[in-house]
Amino acid sequence: MASSRASLHPPRSAEEQALIERYAHLPADASRRAAIEAFEKTGLPHRRVEGWRWSDVRAAVRGLECKTVAEPPDPFHSQAEGSLYFYDDGLPSRGRIAAGVKIDELAIGAGSGDVAAMPLAALTAALASGPAVTSLDISSDTVEPIRLHFDSRCDGQFRRVEITLRKGVTARVLESHVAGAGFSSVLVDYRLEADATLHRVVYQAGADTAVQAANARVWLGHGARLVQTALGFGAKLARIETRVTHGAGASEAILNGAYLAGKGRHVDFTSHVGHDMPGCVTRQIVKGAARAGGRGVFQGKFLVARDAQKTDANMEHHALLLEDGAEVNAKPELEIYADDVQCAHGNTAGAIDEDALFYIRQRGVPEREARAMLTESFINEAFGAADPAIADILTAEARQWLLAPQ
Amino acid sequence: MPADDVTKQARPRDRSPGGAKAGIDAGTVAAARALESDKYAEGFFTDIEQEMAPKGLNEDTVRFISAKKEEPEWLLQWRLEAFERWKQMEEPSWALISYPPIDYQDAYYYAAPKNAAKYKSIDEVPQEILDTYAKLGIPLKEQEVLLGVEGAVETAAAARETPRVAVDAVFDSISVATTFKAELAKAGVIFMSISEAVREHPELVKQYLGSVVPVTDNFFATLNSAVFSDGTFVYIPKGVRCPMELSTYFRMNAKGTGQFERTLIIADEGSYVSYLEGCTAPMRDENQLHAAVVELVALGDAEIKYSTVQNWWPGDAEGKGGIYNFVTKRGDCRGPRSKISWTQVETGSAITWKYPSCILRGDDSQGEFYSIAVTNGRQQADTGTKMIHLGKNTRSRIISKGISAGGSNNTYRGLVSVHPRAAKARNFTQCDSLLIGHTAGAHTVPYVENRRSDAQLEHEATTTKLSDDQLFYARQRGLDEEAAVALLVNGFVRDVIQKLPMEFAVEAQKLLEVSLEGSVG
Amino acid sequence: MLELTNLHASVVPEDGPAREILKGVSLSVPKGEVHAVMGPNGSGKSTLSYVLTGRNGYDVTDGAATFDGDDLLSLEPEARAAKGVFLSFQYPLEIAGVPVLTFVRAALNAQHKARGEPEVSAPDFLRKSREAAAKLKIDPDMLKRPLNVGFSGGEKKRLEIFQMLMLAPRFMILDETDSGLDIDALKVVAEGVNALRSPERSMLVITHYQRLLDYIKPDKVHVLSAGRIVASGGPDLALRLEKEGYDGVIEEAA
Ligand SMILES: Nc1ncnc2c1ncn2[C@@H]1O[C@H](COP(=O)(O)OP(=O)(O)OP(=O)(O)O)[C@@H](O)[C@H]1O
Numbered sequence A: 001m002a003s004s005r006a007s008l009h010p011p012r013s014a015e016e017q018a019l020i021e022r023y024a025h026l027p028a029d030a031s032r033r034a035a036i037e038a039f040e041k042t043g044l045p046h047r048r049v050e051g052w053r054w055s056d057v058r059a060a061v062r063g064l065e066c067k068t069v070a071e072p073p074d075p076f077h078s079q080a081e082g083s084l085y086f087y088d089d090g091l092p093s094r095g096r097i098a099a100g101v102k103i104d105e106l107a108i109g110a111g112s113g114d115v116a117a118m119p120l121a122a123l124t125a126a127l128a129s130g131p132a133v134t135s136l137d138i139s140s141d142t143v144e145p146i147r148l149h150f151d152s153r154c155d156g157q158f159r160r161v162e163i164t165l166r167k168g169v170t171a172r173v174l175e176s177h178v179a180g181a182g183f184s185s186v187l188v189d190y191r192l193e194a195d196a197t198l199h200r201v202v203y204q205a206g207a208d209t210a211v212q213a214a215n216a217r218v219w220l221g222h223g224a225r226l227v228q229t230a231l232g233f234g235a236k237l238a239r240i241e242t243r244v245t246h247g248a249g250a251s252e253a254i255l256n257g258a259y260l261a262g263k264g265r266h267v268d269f270t271s272h273v274g275h276d277m278p279g280c281v282t283r284q285i286v287k288g289a290a291r292a293g294g295r296g297v298f299q300g301k302f303l304v305a306r307d308a309q310k311t312d313a314n315m316e317h318h319a320l321l322l323e324d325g326a327e328v329n330a331k332p333e334l335e336i337y338a339d340d341v342q343c344a345h346g347n348t349a350g351a352i353d354e355d356a357l358f359y360i361r362q363r364g365v366p367e368r369e370a371r372a373m374l375t376e377s378f379i380n381e382a383f384g385a386a387d388p389a390i391a392d393i394l395t396a397e398a399r400q401w402l403l404a405p406q
Numbered sequence B: 001m002p003a004d005d006v007t008k009q010a011r012p013r014d015r016s017p018g019g020a021k022a023g024i025d026a027g028t029v030a031a032a033r034a035l036e037s038d039k040y041a042e043g044f045f046t047d048i049e050q051e052m053a054p055k056g057l058n059e060d061t062v063r064f065i066s067a068k069k070e071e072p073e074w075l076l077q078w079r080l081e082a083f084e085r086w087k088q089m090e091e092p093s094w095a096l097i098s099y100p101p102i103d104y105q106d107a108y109y110y111a112a113p114k115n116a117a118k119y120k121s122i123d124e125v126p127q128e129i130l131d132t133y134a135k136l137g138i139p140l141k142e143q144e145v146l147l148g149v150e151g152a153v154e155t156a157a158a159a160r161e162t163p164r165v166a167v168d169a170v171f172d173s174i175s176v177a178t179t180f181k182a183e184l185a186k187a188g189v190i191f192m193s194i195s196e197a198v199r200e201h202p203e204l205v206k207q208y209l210g211s212v213v214p215v216t217d218n219f220f221a222t223l224n225s226a227v228f229s230d231g232t233f234v235y236i237p238k239g240v241r242c243p244m245e246l247s248t249y250f251r252m253n254a255k256g257t258g259q260f261e262r263t264l265i266i267a268d269e270g271s272y273v274s275y276l277e278g279c280t281a282p283m284r285d286e287n288q289l290h291a292a293v294v295e296l297v298a299l300g301d302a303e304i305k306y307s308t309v310q311n312w313w314p315g316d317a318e319g320k321g322g323i324y325n326f327v328t329k330r331g332d333c334r335g336p337r338s339k340i341s342w343t344q345v346e347t348g349s350a351i352t353w354k355y356p357s358c359i360l361r362g363d364d365s366q367g368e369f370y371s372i373a374v375t376n377g378r379q380q381a382d383t384g385t386k387m388i389h390l391g392k393n394t395r396s397r398i399i400s401k402g403i404s405a406g407g408s409n410n411t412y413r414g415l416v417s418v419h420p421r422a423a424k425a426r427n428f429t430q431c432d433s434l435l436i437g438h439t440a441g442a443h444t445v446p447y448v449e450n451r452r453s454d455a456q457l458e459h460e461a462t463t464t465k466l467s468d469d470q471l472f473y474a475r476q477r478g479l480d481e482e483a484a485v486a487l488l489v490n491g492f493v494r495d496v497i498q499k500l501p502m503e504f505a506v507e508a509q510k511l512l513e514v515s516l517e518g519s520v521g
Numbered sequence C: 001m002l003e004l005t006n007l008h009a010s011v012v013p014e015d016g017p018a019r020e021i022l023k024g025v026s027l028s029v030p031k032g033e034v035h036a037v038m039g040p041n042g043s044g045k046s047t048l049s050y051v052l053t054g055r056n057g058y059d060v061t062d063g064a065a066t067f068d069g070d071d072l073l074s075l076e077p078e079a080r081a082a083k084g085v086f087l088s089f090q091y092p093l094e095i096a097g098v099p100v101l102t103f104v105r106a107a108l109n110a111q112h113k114a115r116g117e118p119e120v121s122a123p124d125f126l127r128k129s130r131e132a133a134a135k136l137k138i139d140p141d142m143l144k145r146p147l148n149v150g151f152s153g154g155e156k157k158r159l160e161i162f163q164m165l166m167l168a169p170r171f172m173i174l175d176e177t178d179s180g181l182d183i184d185a186l187k188v189v190a191e192g193v194n195a196l197r198s199p200e201r202s203m204l205v206i207t208h209y210q211r212l213l214d215y216i217k218p219d220k221v222h223v224l225s226a227g228r229i230v231a232s233g234g235p236d237l238a239l240r241l242e243k244e245g246y247d248g249v250i251e252e253a254a
């Protein structure tokens, strides 16, 4: 349990000071100023702040080594259609963008919303490079996915994107967050109008010299549907955080994901689902595996407001510790103020089922492969809602990790 | 104290043995309903001359308490160090509870019936206090023991009929009576107030006090370490199975006081003890603070079963008054194959903040936590457990049933932590929440930390409302709505009720009904 | 082919002391022969099958087991499988997320690799699996489902034999393969098993009923009781057991 209240005005670390100086070099506007002020109040989140007890960003960015490491490959690389590449500090470079997607590069962002709950979102809004906000307005169905590629080297990068799906539109977005070094943070705000459907895929991989945050807020209009699938390999510290709001009723969210934490990697899946309105459904399956020296974190929260009757929400988190020296921490949380609801969560952490392992070995499969086979099928359940072609790519990535020499 | 301090005078409930054993049937439901607005039967006040410490909290208060109890110097120093630390600590804010800031200077830290420390035998205990316990429905036979010391129960025949329970009665800041001491002593069991233990067994107290809950553990535990007034001390020697249930009955009576009791139970190698705790307080408009510390130590192969029925005054339906119950309870399974089991039925208090925990240090040790927490009106409960797996093959089990009604909030908060040395640790956790009515809140906040690849940790949680179908089914068979609710609630909490000693199980079921009264319709 | 001499083995439960189950089992199954093992519930039949295949939680405390003259007990389970030891489980496991064919193919290739044989090509594998499925009257769609997940008791048993046909082992242990099978299925499964009988292959058939032995004719029958083989004989011993029950036969042996 949390120790005690984090003090409101912690002494500023050198890294925090550097971030605030970075702000000073950016164009000044009210939106950025409000965001940096919000950030100054909290500073970088650390382990004494509830919600960050297992992911101490302040400690992780301390003495972040700058090696010239290329960022890990982006598995969606071949899908060049409809791509936006966010490199360095410049304006995003574009591949061919489908008709029906209007892109605006805004010099000044709107307010950054309630950032108190998401301190890194505030930081991102304050420090966004290139345009303050890159805005995508999607007004007709897109068959090809829109691909957002974010990478980071020593200087890190901060990017802010807003995506609106107009009424009834179906769109697919692939986000790749790959980092070779530096501290990077991305904030994507999705707004789904009535009956829109978003298929969102998040891929994250980072070197052990990078600290990454992939923040997203998704607002669901009436009857809207979010189908999210994430795969994270972690970095020195990587936080993949999604805040979903069922804002108008009858919407549905699928929030699946898998994390694979190898040596020297820390990967944190955090999600917060606000059931503000009645009759909404949330389904979440998160699977994780960690090797020696790797750490996985899952924090899931469903908050069901008093008026959100007939909420149907289920959260599952299951983790395998593949070797001693691995670590998995979980906090599956329910906060419920409505009575006519069905809410449940299940959480397990432990080893591969020994009986299943024996069964497979009895058929002649060597232990290492048998373990990989069981782990892969275990992880794959998290990709079940994704488009089959995407699921195949994610499965292949997971398999490669599982079979990689340790 | 003037009589108009008594805010409400409730009738005591019928606690005749027959009534108590009847269990949940239409009769008890009717009896409970007959209470109408006087739902809290324990809400009366006993008018008795009190001796109080001056209001407020400073070093002098700490010295006053220590002097009153004629404590040795080491204990005074221990308290003073705790007080120094406490002054630098911040009140925790992470629990899902809210209350106006507590003014720690606006309370009395010591209140005792005049001359209480000098009671040599039960005969010297004032009749008003004896009547208080009688009214609280401490089973009839026990009352006789309290009254006569060598009364009826100690006749062999009566003893065989009634499961015997030895009682330590704590009235505000001090222990007023402890029964069966002589007989327990024959078995080598030490059962006395902690103040007495400080005098009579200083070496044991010195060795174990603060060894499970360190002085600086948390804000409320540190406060308790500075100002604790009384509580119970138990020592079960090697290989002894305690011949009867031990229990402490806590009663807060004086106005404007806090109660800070300290309980220390040591089960030496291969011993067994079952301990029960009950708590009540008068109804008042003000909030009173209760910050207790309970420490359990189980050495190799020992087992401690600790049960609580907590029924402090919860405040009225509008949230006025009630006890702030900030309690630190922790057991240390220090030896191999030891076992500590916590069972709690929490129906009272305006605010409950409590996490009875187990440190599973010994190899093959076991921890259990069975909890029923009921909130109604404006009550807030944030309660659960911590299971800290340090030793090999350690096992823990958590079953929590939360029921939220009225405008209350009920949170399960628990930690299961498996450390790198805890090979093959196992945990199973089940947390079920039941919502009654649409203005209550039910929350589940588990923390799971695993650093062993061979650990097996399982957690399940559900939140539901009472099923309309089941309610209808029961009513179709002729039960009225409240009886149907009682029936279903009983089913919901059954797993935990079964873990309670018989006498308490019946008591607990009745309490549940009374607590939930008026929550439907 | 398989030689057991004075085999003693204990189970080591998760929470509790070890308990000796096999108390000196000696048994010899020559090449090409089928031996049946019968015996009361809890006598140690399944334990024997697990000890031979190397399941965790069973400690061999004394005695030896050799396969083709080589020590079997020191090998990993997959190495025993690659040598051709196959166990049809009394209670087959469910493995979520792994389709039957994917699984069998992985196993077949692993065994071939361990033995230094070439991989089986995909078309050959598919053809073989179709044939085996047809022989056992298994709906091909079932082979695309995750292994045993949601299969009925009889379907699971049938699938064990399907895997056996695909892997073509040299030594087969059938642990109550007949339980859970309906009358027609029993016949189909027995035919599948018989298809594998050859002078190069041997079998240990664990069963409680003569019924299965009507189809799979044993060369020898052994009675296992309380961890020891108390009687051995020809096929007629099984018939006697069916008539007289275990009690009579065991008493006489004692
Ligand atoms: N993992 C285990 N833990 C505890 N006891 C076990 C374990 N495995 C086997 N046993 C015990 O060993 C004995 C032999 O079991 P086994 O499964 O070998 O019997 P069996 O002859 O196959 O019986 P059946 O005819 O019922 O299948 C039984 O008493 C069983 O309870």
Ligand SMILES: [Mg+2]
Pocket: C045, C046, C047, C090, C175
């Ligand atoms: Mg068997």
